[in-house]
Amino acid sequence: MRPGQVNEKLALVPDRLQELTATCYKAGHEVALSNAAVAQQMTAEEFELWHQTQDERYEFVDGFPQLKFASWDGTKMMTDASNGHNMIVSNVHAACATGLRDKSCRAYAADGKVRIPKGNIRYPDVSIDCGPFDRKASHLANPVAVIEVLSKGTYWLDQNRKLFEYQSVPSIQQILLLSQDEMRGQMWLRTPQGWAVEDLNGPEASAEFPPVELRFSLAVAYAGALEEE
Numbered sequence: 038m039r040p041g042q043v044n045e046k047l048a049l050v051p052d053r054l055q056e057l058t059a060t061c062y063k064a065g066h067e068v069a070l071s072n073a074a075v076a077q078q079m080t081a082e083e084f085e086l087w088h089q090t091q092d093e094r095y096e097f098v099d100g101f102p103q104l105k106f107a108s109w110d111g112t113k114m115m116t117d118a119s120n121g122h123n124m125i126v127s128n129v130h131a132a133c134a135t136g137l138r139d140k141s142c143r144a145y146a147a148d149g150k151v152r153i154p155k156g157n158i159r160y161p162d163v164s165i166d167c168g169p170f171d172r173k174a175s176h177l178a179n180p181v182a183v184i185e186v187l188s189k190g191t192y193w194l195d196q197n198r199k200l201f202e203y204q205s206v207p208s209i210q211q212i213l214l215l216s217q218d219e220m221r222g223q224m225w226l227r228t229p230q231g232w233a234v235e236d237l238n239g240p241e242a243s244a245e246f247p248p249v250e251l252r253f254s255l256a257v258a259y260a261g262a263l264e265e266e
Contacts, residue, residue, distance in 0.1 A: 081156060085175070094147065097158035122217050124262035125186045126162045129215070132253035133163060133184075142167040142181065142249045150176040151183065151209075153202045161203075162186050165249060168208075182211040182246055189218070200225070204232055213244055220259045 078100035079087065087102070088095055095102040126146065133144035142165055149164040158176075161183035168178025183203050187196065196214065203212050204225070215222040222237045224244060237244060240256035 081158065084158065094160060096160055097156075099157070119188065119217065121262050122186050122188055124260075125215060125217065125258055128260055128262065129184055129186075129253070129258050130163045132257050133165060133251060136251040136253065137165070137249060140249065143170065145177065149180070151180050151203070151206065152176055154205050154207075155202075157202060159199060159202060165246065165251075167249065179208045180206065181208055181248055182213070183209060184213040184215065186215050186217050210248055211246055215255075215258060218263075220255050220263065222255065 079097075079102070080100075081097060084095075084097045084102060088097075093104060095104055097103075130144055130146045137144055145164045145166060147160050147162055149161060149166065151159045151161060151164060153159060161180075163184040164177060164180050165182040166177040166179055167181050171178065185199065200212060200214070203209050204227075210227045212225040213222060214225070220239055221242075222244070224235045224237060226233050226235070237255060240254060240259075242255045243252050244255070244258070245252040
C-alpha cells in the first residue's frame with residue numbers, strides 16, 4: 038500500500054479507527070493499525086470489525102488489541118510461534134479432531150474464539166466446543182475444554198492470567214497447559230469443590246477428557262516436536 042492510500046477494507050471499521058489509520062498512512066508511514074488503535078480503548082464490537090482487516094491474529098485484552106504470540110525474548114519482541122510450538126498444536130488438534138469424529142463436539146485450532154465473561158476475547162491454541170454448530174458464527178458457542186502450548190515468552194501469561202480467565206468461563210470444564218520445550222503439562226479440571234490440577238510427565242502420560250470421551254498420550258502430542266537435527 039502506498040503512503041496516503043487507505044485500505045478499502047477499513048470501510049468496515051468505525052470512523053474513529055478509520056481516522057487513526059488514515060492519519061498514519063497520510064503521514065507517509067506504514068504504521069500498523071494496531072499501533073495506532075492502542076492509543077484509545079475499543080469496544081468489543083469495534084475490535085471485532087477492526088480484526089477483520091488484520092493479517093495477524095490479535096486477542097482483545099482490557100479494551101486493547103494484543104498480538105496472540107507477542108512475547109519478549111530478552112532482546113526483541115517476538116510475534117510468531119516457533120516450529121516446535123506449531124507442531125505440538127498441530128498434533129494435539131489432529132488427535133482431538135480424530136477422537137471427536139462422529140460425535141457432537143468439535144475441535145478447533147487457533148481460530149476458535151472464546152469470549153471471557155469480563156469482556157476479553159481469547160484464541161486458545163486448541164479448543165473443544167460442544168455447542169450448536171453455526172458456520173457463520175465467529176465465536177465458540179459452548180467451549181468445554183481449551184489447550185494452550187506454553188512458550189518461555191508467554192509462560193507467565195498463559196499459566197496465570199489466561200488460566201484464570203478460562204476458569205471464569207462457566208462452560209469450560211478442562212484446561213490443558215503443555216510445555217513447548219519438554220514433554221510435560223498440567224491438566225486443570227473443574228470439580229464440585231473447585232479446580233483440581235494433575236501433572237502430566239513423559240510419553241506414557243495421557244491427557245484425558247472424560248466429558249467428551251477423548252484421550253491422547255503426550256507421545257502423540259509431542260511427536261516430532263522435540264527432535265533436533
